[in-house]
Amino acid sequence: MRGSKQVTGSSFPRGADLAKASLGFALGLAGAACAITLLFLAMRSVMEIGGSCASGGPYEVANPCPKGVGWIVPASIFGGLFFVGVAIAYGSRLGGDYGTLGAFAWPALFLTLGWNFLEYGVDPPGADDGPVVSWLFCAALFAVMGGLPLIGLLRPTTLRKMLWPPESDFVRRPDARLHDARRDLTRTLRAAASRRAPQPSGELVDDLERLARLHREGALDADEYERAKERLLGGAEA
Amino acid sequence: MTNAARLALLLLIAASIAGGIWLGDWLFEVVTS
Numbered sequence: 001m002r003g004s005k006q007v008t009g010s011s012f013p014r015g016a017d018l019a020k021a022s023l024g025f026a027l028g029l030a031g032a033a034c035a036i037t038l039l040f041l042a043m044r045s046v047m048e049i050g051g052s053c054a055s056g057g058p059y060e061v062a063n064p065c066p067k068g069v070g071w072i073v074p075a076s077i078f079g080g081l082f083f084v085g086v087a088i089a090y091g092s093r094l095g096g097d098y099g100t101l102g103a104f105a106w107p108a109l110f111l112t113l114g115w116n117f118l119e120y121g122v123d124p125p126g127a128d129d130g131p132v133v134s135w136l137f138c139a140a141l142f143a144v145m146g147g148l149p150l151i152g153l154l155r156p157t158t159l160r161k162m163l164w165p166p167e168s169d170f171v172r173r174p175d176a177r178l179h180d181a182r183r184d185l186t187r188t189l190r191a192a193a194s195r196r197a198p199q200p201s202g203e204l205v206d207d208l209e210r211l212a213r214l215h216r217e218g219a220l221d222a223d224e225y226e227r228a229k230e231r232l233l234g235g236a237e238a
Numbered sequence: 239m240t241n242a243a244r245l246a247l248l249l250l251i252a253a254s255i256a257g258g259i260w261l262g263d264w265l266f267e268v269v270t271s
Contacts, residue, residue, distance in 0.1 A: 012239040026250050030258035037262025045270065068269035094247065095239070101251065163251070164244050 012095050012170050021093040028087025032105050035080030040112045042072045047120040051135070080105065096165025100158075107150035114142025207232050 013021050045066040046053050053065035084105045092099030121135030152158065161169060208229065215225040 012243065022247070022250060026254040029251060029254035030261065033255045033258025034262040034265065037259045038266055041263070041266040066270055068266075072266070072269060098247070163248055165239070167239065170239055 013093060017093070021090050024090030025087060025094060025098065028083050028085070028090055028102065031083025032080055032087055032102070033108075035076040035083060036105065036108050036112060038072050038076040039080065039109070040116065042066075042069045042076065043113055043116050044120075045069055047116055047135075048125050050126070051120070051124075051132075080109070096169040097158075097161035098165070100153075101162050103149070103153060107146040107153065110142045110146025111150070114139050114146060117142060204232065 012018070046069060049063060049066065053063045053069070055065045055070045084102045087105075088099045088102035090099075091101055117135045117139035121132045121139055124132050124135070153162075160166075211220070211225060211228050211232065214220045215222070220228065
């Protein structure tokens with residue numbers, strides 16, 4: 001039976017569900033990668049002019065921000081968070097551990113920004129007095145913050161579950177099975193109702209008697225009784 | 239889930255990340271130039 005196979009089989013989505021989950025997952029990953037790239041480049045452009053800048057406000061700005069950076073930074077932070085959420089949500093719909101891939105955004109963010117601190121800390125632009133200790137400290141801090149979770153994420157078993165999940169990861173959870181069973185049952189009932197399958201005559205007589213009793217007892221008025229009877233007889237003739 | 243589906247998803251992941259980095263680079267050029 002088609003329904004029972006769906007209930008106990010793989011949780012990997014099919015058809016339109018698969019297309020939607022894949023598209024959302026791809027969009028989330030691409031958006032997150034785009035946001036982190038923007039943040040990385042925006043940070044470099046600020047470090048290029050000494051590490052801090054300002055724009056707007058009533059005061060004369062000594063170090064104006066490079067064009068666009070003023071809004072690229074907040075937009076990429078909030079946009080990045082949004083897209084990581086999208087990647088995790090749609091990745092989880094694919095089943096297995098695909099959703100966990102979104103966790104790579106954390107080490108990606110801290111290690112790329114940490115790299116900027118390291119590069120500009122070792123060789124600051126326009127300065128002759130050597131390394132900038134505070135930036136190197138930030139580089140070390142960011143390396144630890146991004147590196148430690150990355151070590152966890154790069155364990156072969158974890159990585160494999162995210163990129164090439166085994167079949168056992170697609171076994172249905174009980175709540176998902178219940179959800180599918182309910183959906184399948186609803187579909188089956190709707191299909192049966194639309195087909196108006198002929199009923200065995202014994203069942204039809206029982207139904208007619210039950211209708212008549214309801215009518216006698218006053219639960220159905222004459223009009224409702226007639227309509228229900230017609231529907232029953234119509235279904236039997238179809 | 240078939241191996242073909244796994245491979246297709248792996249390629250989709252790689253293409254999405256690469257595409258996102260390219261888009262970010264391009265957007266930055268466009269916005270700051």
